[in-house]
Amino acid sequence: MNESEKKYELIGKDALLWLEKAQGLKYCALILKDQLLASIDIPPNQRRVETNALFDSTLLLLGLAFENLIKGVYIAQNSNLVDKKRLNRSLWQADNGHAIAEFAKSLIPLGPDEEDLLQRLQESIVWASRFPIPTKSSRYHNSIWPVNKRRLSTRDFEIAESLFQNLERILIKARNANSST
Numbered sequence: 001m002n003e004s005e006k007k008y009e010l011i012g013k014d015a016l017l018w019l020e021k022a023q024g025l026k027y028c029a030l031i032l033k034d035q036l037l038a039s040i041d042i043p044p045n046q047r048r049v050e051t052n053a054l055f056d057s058t059l060l061l062l063g064l065a066f067e068n069l070i071k072g073v074y075i076a077q078n079s080n081l082v083d084k085k086r087l088n089r090s091l092w093q094a095d096n097g098h099a100i101a102e103f104a105k106s107l108i109p110l111g112p113d114e115e116d117l118l119q120r121l122q123e124s125i126v127w128a129s130r131f132p133i134p135t136k137s138s139r140y141h142n143s144i145w146p147v148n149k150r151r152l153s154t155r156d157f158e159i160a161e162s163l164f165q166n167l168e169r170i171l172i173k174a175r176n177a178n179s180s181t
Contacts, residue, residue: 005084012082015175018072019168025065026164032058033157059152060129062160063100063121069167070103076174100125104163107170114163116147117156123149 011017036054039047075081081088101118104110110118123143127134128150134140143149 009082009084012087013075013079015072015076015079015171018068018075019171022065022069022072022164025061025068026160029058029061029065030157032061037154055152056124056129059121059124063125063129066100066104066118066121066160066164066167067125069164069171070100070107073107073167073171073174074103076171076178079178104167108166110163113155113159117159117163120149120151120156 032054036051036058039051039054042050100122101110101115104118105115124130127139128143134143
């Protein structure tokens with residue numbers, strides 16, 4: 001095994017690095033949230049591009065933060081998901097590996113608000129914050145009806161913070177349990 005392979009495996013197996021990446025993404029999402037809230041006083045016809053960019057980027061970063069955190073929990077529970085050649089994604093097949101609502105439900109029970117938030121963030125990760133449309137029209141239609149998944153409220157950040165802290169505790173506990181064995 002060469003030095004680069006060793007480093008790859010070492011980094012990939014370190015649940016705290018997954019947590020750190022998640023914390024950094026969440027930090028940036030919160031900066032954008034503040035900017036988004038500050039832009040509310042600007043007349044809508046003068047801020048469409050800026051508002052959409054802030055909205056989409058906030059959701060994308062927050063969604064990616066949860067994806068890193070959730071996958072970090074999995075790795076804390078089973079560091080063998082990473083070896084010198086790859087990250088074993090076999091546990092994360094749903095929605096091209098971005099099904100954060102489903103993955104989180106396999107770790108902890110989610111309340112309706114938490115599940116709704118993760119499903120909306122999942123839409124942002126997969127397509128809504130990246131492209132004007134998804135690759136299939138059915139995904140678009142399911143995204144806007146019966147419930148519009150393209151929305152955000154200030155309460156979402158309270159839900160996100162509480163859920164993030166719960167998952168973070170699970171990660172730390174699993175890491176500590178597995179590092180002592």
